[in-house]
Amino acid sequence: MPVRKVNKFDIIKQALNLFRTQGYHRTTMANIGTACGLLKGSIYHYFTSKEDLMRSVLEVLREHYREKVFVYAYDEQLNSEEKLKLLGEKCIDVFANGEGACLMANIAMETNNVVPEFRKPIKGFFDDWVDALTHIYRERYSDDAALFFARESVCAIEGAAMMMRIYNDKNYLLKAHEMIMGKFEKASKEALMS
Known part of the structure; x- marks a missing residue:
């Protein structure tokens, strides 16, 4: 998957959409990474955990x-x-x-x-x-x-x-x-x- 440049707000926006449609527990960091065009590990440059990301959302x-x-x-x-x-x-x-x-x-x-x-x-x-x-x-x-x-x-x-x-x-x-x-x-x- 080609990695694209995103910012913290882009990740929050994609996570919001996924949490809204799939729920918190069914949404993985890999799902969010895919939605953002990022590798899963890249999200951890912005958020320490899925809980941290959800709090930001x-x-x-x-x-x-x-x-x-x-x-x-x-x-x-x-x-x-x-x-x-x-x-x-x-x-x-x-x-x-x-x-x-x-x-x-x-x-x-x-x-x-x-x-x-x-x-x-x-x-x-x-x-x-x-x-x-x-x-x-x-x-x-x-x-x-x-x-x-x-x-x-x-x-x-x-x-x-x-x-x-x-x-x-x-x-x-x-x-x-x-x-x-x-x-x-x-x-x-x-x-x-x-």
């Missing part, structure tokens, strides 16, 4: 969500409905189009009891997501209620993403987003009436 993915998805929750140019709508649409796009879709939840389920060092970055990702939604919901709810509805929304989207994958039907995600928006809009109307 999780960190890059978390940062991507912070910068490209969760950021809408904090955009003060938008009202709360616009923030929630945009955040939901971005999540749907990411989940439906495969870019890191379900990876955090899948890796959590696959490795939780086997590779506990992945818990921290995975938990951090979900904390970021809940924090973003809580920030939006606080505009309509008490702090406790906002946190509750944020967690409920993450569960609804993650569950819908799983169903979408099982049934190959994006409507599960769309309906979950509609449900979340409907509940938020109802709370907004009730707040205006009181």
Whole structure:
């Protein structure tokens, strides 16, 4: 196999795709090397182990969500409905189009009891997501209620993403987003009436 020049991010990107499609345990460093056009041993110039590479994948993915998805929750140019709508649409796009879709939840389920060092970055990702939604919901709810509805929304989207994958039907995600928006809009109307 001809060896080509790649950088650390190229390896992370290929590893993300393989971990997403094959899972953590079924993906080997040799698979990643092949996907990158590298010999397996060349990856060790960048990462000390598969666990080290996976941690980097999780960190890059978390940062991507912070910068490209969760950021809408904090955009003060938008009202709360616009923030929630945009955040939901971005999540749907990411989940439906495969870019890191379900990876955090899948890796959590696959490795939780086997590779506990992945818990921290995975938990951090979900904390970021809940924090973003809580920030939006606080505009309509008490702090406790906002946190509750944020967690409920993450569960609804993650569950819908799983169903979408099982049934190959994006409507599960769309309906979950509609449900979340409907509940938020109802709370907004009730707040205006009181």
